[in-house]
Amino acid sequence: MATNVDFDLQKFRVSEAPCTVYYIPEFISAFEEQMLIQNILNAPKPKWTQLKRRRLQNWGGLPHPKGMIAETMPQWLSSSVDKVAQLQVFGDNKPNHVLINEYLPGQGIMAHTDGPLFYPTVTTISCGSHTVLEFFKPRNNDDLERRSDQAESESCDMRREVVVSLLLEPRSLVIVQDDMYSQMLHSIAERSVDQVSSETNIANRAACAKRFQEDGCFERDTRYSLTIRHVPKTRKFNFKF
Numbered sequence: 106m107a108t109n110v111d112f113d114l115q116k117f118r119v120s121e122a123p124c125t126v127y128y129i130p131e132f133i134s135a136f137e138e139q140m141l142i143q144n145i146l147n148a149p150k151p152k153w154t155q156l157k158r159r160r161l162q163n164w165g166g167l168p169h170p171k172g173m174i175a176e177t178m179p180q181w182l183s184s185s186v187d188k189v190a191q192l193q194v195f196g197d198n199k200p201n202h203v204l205i206n207e208y209l210p211g212q213g214i215m216a217h218t219d220g221p222l223f224y225p226t227v228t229t230i231s232c233g234s235h236t237v238l239e240f241f242k243p244r245n246n247d248d249l250e251r252r253s254d255q256a257e258s259e260s261c262d263m264r265r266e267v268v269v270s271l272l273l274e275p276r277s278l279v280i281v282q283d284d285m286y287s288q289m290l291h292s293i294a295e296r297s298v299d300q301v302s303s304e305t306n307i308a309n310r311a312a313c314a315k316r317f318q319e320d321g322c323f324e325r326d327t328r329y330s331l332t333i334r335h336v337p338k339t340r341k342f343n344f345k346f
């Protein structure tokens with residue numbers, strides 16, 4: 106997909122979802138996808154953070170309310186980050202943080218919000234497999250405070266009603282902003298097969314490949330997601346002796 110200043114993002118707006126979601130299929134090529142997966146898997150072992158039910162890599166620094174100590178992005182990641190930056194969804198800011206999640210079939214992420222640190226924009230490139238990202242209304246104000254690290258330690262997944270779902274195909278980019286970012290929780294169910302039908306209320310289904318237009322069950326493969334965001338507060342590392 107070519108990206109330039111004349112690129113019309115509005116064409117990719119998911120009008121069936123609350124404000125605001127953009128979904129761009131085939132945002133990266135199959136070659137770029139393979140290179141990303143290869144580099145993710147070649148990262149040094151200490152780059153992985155092992156959670157109870159999935160593992161992740163943090164690039165660009167560790168986000169912190171007091172400011173992120175910024176680290177240079179590796180070359181293999183910066184071309185994808187630049188491609189997203191060209192869409193200008195972060196205004197004049199350049200995205201400076203990438204969280205990479207690995208999901209084996211059957212793995213997911215509990216309902217959470219990404220919090221005020223990155224508001225109002227979060228963008229995600231999917232590699233290796235499709236998945237279904239589900240959005241929920243919060244049950245109360247505390248619910249909106251749930252971060253993914255807290256959600257991870259929750260023992261039971263208290264059911265909420267799905268408001269809307271997005272089908273994220275491999276090589277796609279999804280952009281979530283505004284109320285959809287701040288007023289709803291999102292999660293990926295721990296399933297190895299996703300059922301797609303009119304009942305599953307997938308807001309971007311019309312924008313997906315032909316195979317997803319027919320009702321059916323779709324097996325997940327291993328998925329790597331690159332969540333690319335802008336952390337406004339950064340600081341230099343201080344040595345304290």
Ligand SMILES: O=C(O)CCC(=O)C(=O)O
Nearest residue numbers: 204206219229253330332
């Ligand atoms: O893997 C995804 O698409 C979602 C990841 C996510 O929600 C997060 O890391 O906060």
Ligand SMILES: [Fe+2]
Nearest residue numbers: 218219253291
């Ligand atoms: Fe998230």
